[in-house]
Amino acid sequence: MGTTELLQFALAGLKNGSIYALVALGFTLVYAATGAINFAQGEFYMLGGMLSVWAYANLGLPLPLAGLVGVISTAIIGGVFELLAIRPRKDGDPLAIIIITVGGSMLLSSMARHQFGPTERSLPLFSGGGSINIFGAVLEVQTIWILGITGVAVVGLWYLYNRTGLGRAMRACAVDRDAARIVGIDTRKMVTVSFVLAATLGALAGMAVTPLTQTAFDVGPTVGIKGFAAAILGGLGNPIAAVVGGLVLGMLESMSIAFISSTYKDAIALIVLLGVLFVRPQGIMGRSKREKV
Amino acid sequence: MRRTVTCAALCVVLSATLLGGCASQPDEDAPDSYRIGAVLSLSGPQAGLGEPERRAIELEVERINDAGGVHGRPVEVLFEDDATDEAKAVTAASRLIEQENVIALIAASGTGQTMAVRQEVERAGIPQMSLAGGSVVTAELSPWVFQTPWPNRIVVPFTLAYLRDAGVMRLGLLIDSGAYGKDGYDVITANVEQYGIEIVADEQFNRGDTDMTSQITKIRAANPDALLLWAAGAEAATVLKNNAALGGDSPLQVYGGPGNGRIELLEGAGDAAEGFTFSAGKILIPEAYGVGSEGYEVTTDFIDRFTERYGVGPDIFAGHAYDGIHLIVDAMKRLPEDFTPEDLRDEIEKTSGFVGAGGTFTFSPTDHNGLSEDDLTMYRVEDGVWVLAGEAR
Secondary structure, rough: OHHHHHHHHHHHHHHHHHHHHHHHHHHHHHHHHHHOOOOOOHHHHHHHHHHHHHHHHHHHOOOHHHHHHHHHHHHHHHHHHHHHHHHHOOOOOOHHHHHHHHHHHHHHHHHHHHHOOOOOOOOOOEOOEEEEEEEEEEEEHHHHHHHHHHHHHHHHHHHHHOOOOOHHHHHHHOOOOOHHOOOOOOHHHHHHHHHHHHHHHHHHHHHHHHHHHHOOOOOOOHHHHHHHHHHHHHHOOOOHHHHHHHHHHHHHHHHHHHHOOOOHHHHHHHHHHHHHHHHHHOOOOOOOOOOOO | HHHHHHHHHHHHHHHHHOOOOOOOOOOOOOOEEEEEEEEEOOOOOOOHHHHHHHHHHHHHOOOOOOOOOOEEEEEEEEEEEEOOOOOHHHHHHHHHHHHHOOEEEOOHHHOHHHHHHHHHHHHHHHEEEOOOOOOOOOOHHOEEEEEEEOOHHHHHHHHHHHHOOOOOOOOEEEEOHHHHHHHHHHHHHHHHHHHHOOEEEEEEOOOOOOOOOOOOOHHHOOOOOOOEOOOOOOOOHHHHHHHHHHHOOOOOOEEEEEHHHOHHHHHHHHHHHOOOOEEEEHHHHHHHHHHOOHHHHHHHHHHHHHHHHHOOOOOOOHHHHHHHHHHHHHHEEEEEEEOOHHHHHHHHHHOOOOEEEEEEEEEEEEOOOOOOHEEEEEEEOOOOEEEEEEOHH
């Protein structure tokens, strides 16, 4: 196998990996705030793409505006979902929240099917077709958009977490919810914010990927599972770990195809996931439970 | 924007009501109607198949009844949604059989669901008309089960013959890991040799995969003359785009099958679809039957009425449903007024030279599909629409 091909496999892994990373970030944010896994995360990905298509095709908005509408509407749906479905569960029992999000996931995809129909819909490429050549390997221009959006999202999250009061409050909430409440942090608000942010990240991924893959009401669960695996692999609750997990998972899949077989790519990725968790149950970058802010 | 939010909020509240709306009510006023059950995938991953199928059946049943029904009695089709789930298909079929006493069953949209309900129809002894394209449906022959789409065992040899004529000797194969792709894979690998074609690379992808660059990179490394894509889902558009991006000035020529005859593929792949060549029935361009021929008349009539009613043209799946309902009704008309489901099965099997949207059906005790390679043609995408590909160059 030549270096060009190896580079091509690496680029493909990087592309898929950054998609997984964006979805994984959403899992990690909600986990940090609630201690629960949000199984509706894949649906935010679906809605981001679907609502962008809707704004573009049905409302006739220009593409950048349509993308913005898609992401913001999904963010609002994420917030409304939290207010209507998660918040009424007052004790915040993680198991109950997980079940609620599973129901929410079914609800959102059924709604999307009723609203937008069963077939896949497409969105034009952000800056036209074409690709750039890197030492003989090919990188689609849209992939640069995906990588860029992931980069901006990670930097933005880092800034939010480390440089703003809201971010510090969210981190405090993640470490110890009761203690955070005692020092006057509105922990309920933090949960809502985490859902809005998770929906935004999922929607950004969905919006950026749709020009390449199209979208349909049922794309959520597959991507959701991959993002979840990435979040676990990296270490739940830590944004940087989610990104690392996503990239590692994408790269694993691509290299499985390169060196073994596409038939087993998902199986191989999951076996490595299990192997990592066996050695490091907290994930590649996860730290043990006690931590100070 | 505001509409989205309002709508989302409304939907949250109303969804319970909305979601429950699929069951059909028996019509108490028409006890004398002939009842046919239809188990289709109206939701779930194959909803894109089930929905046009339901539309075609409703359109045709209405026309049949407007023309006086069968033996002066109306035909009534009771729809059930299997949600693309085999267990739900079985439940739906047994409900239609036990409680609604249907005389025939149109089932189902997918190969998995079709096979799952087989035991129900065999036990009840009623004919089943499948709209699914898996070879297994009629290769594993059941006296009760008929099939309207062109199965892989007819389409694959037809496609391979075209590839041979186009000078393809080294073939890269890319299939989806679902039932349709697997079925195609088995037929393809069993047949390539007799067309002098060698498979130099074979790769898979899963439903919902976002990128197939790695698979195509690996296939390209094996230096094939062309790529044969056997997949029915949305991922086909991604494959074409990845292939175009990787190929630059010299992308691999991609060939495909009937699952790719979808307008969504053209929309999704855009320029990357140019030159994509696939085999399918003649319903996509009825002129392929020959202008003025019976097939041409039947198909254009159906296309016109469907388009007028629903605002979009019928796809191949709507065509399969058209054939399904008419094959049943046609046999019913040939029988005397009082017939049993068993008589109906025998009569469907005697169908000979029935011209439908998907081709000319001639069933026999050993052939419950009844189509042949003559009912297929090759299409090529040019300037964003599919045109008849003509002879291989």
